[in-house]
Amino acid sequence: KDFESKTTVLINIPAFKHLTRKTLEKLTFYMKEIKLCKDSILFKEGDQTDGLYLIKDGEFEITKRYKRSLKEKHKTQAFPIKIKKEIRCCTLSKNEALGLDFIIGRRSYRQYYNKITEKFTEMTNIQDEFFKNRLEANLKILGVEADIMEEEVIKSNNKDK
Structure with missing residues (x-):
């Protein structure tokens, strides 16, 4: 029963639709169930990547944080003033994947912050051992969604300027 429910979760995630049934079945052995409450944080920007998270039910808000120093005329004599800002990039919900930046192998640290809303x-966590050893042929399929998320972060940053 647990095996079938995990396979169903994978089939419902768009990034995994092109994988074979056999690959999906292998993937279930690397999956771990996770339950979190509102305002919990799964990982923060800068944390080391550790796997992929598949949302079975619920919602995550994805934000990008950045610091910006004020221009010279706004600095105090003692120290420069820095502004911390948070930009909401997107909301992920049921049947979506969180952490695709890890899979495509371009980043070893999380590029965004998340919070359960x-x-x-x-959710389900797919541990990094699976990706290190197997999914190389499918990285292009999985990379498409990560690129979309990256574009949203860039658009949000440009809008704020």
Whole structure:
């Protein structure tokens, strides 16, 4: 029963639709169930990547944080003033993947921050051992969604300027 429910989760994630049934079945052995409450943080910007998260139920808000120093005329004599700003990039919910930047292998640290926005969220973690050893032929398929997310971060940053 657990095996079938994990396979169903994978089939419902768009990034995995092109994988064979056999690959999906192998992937289930690397999956771990996670349950989190509202306002919980799964990982922060700068944390080392550790796998992919598939949202079974619930919602995550993805934000990008950055610091910006004020121009010379706004500095105090003692120290420069820095502004910390947070930009909401997108919201991910049921049947979406969180952490695709890890899979495509371009980044070893998280590039964004997340927070659970619903009362209760249920998800599955696919540990990094699977990706290190197997999915090389499917990285292009999985990379498409990560590129879309990266574009959203860039658009949000440009809008703010």
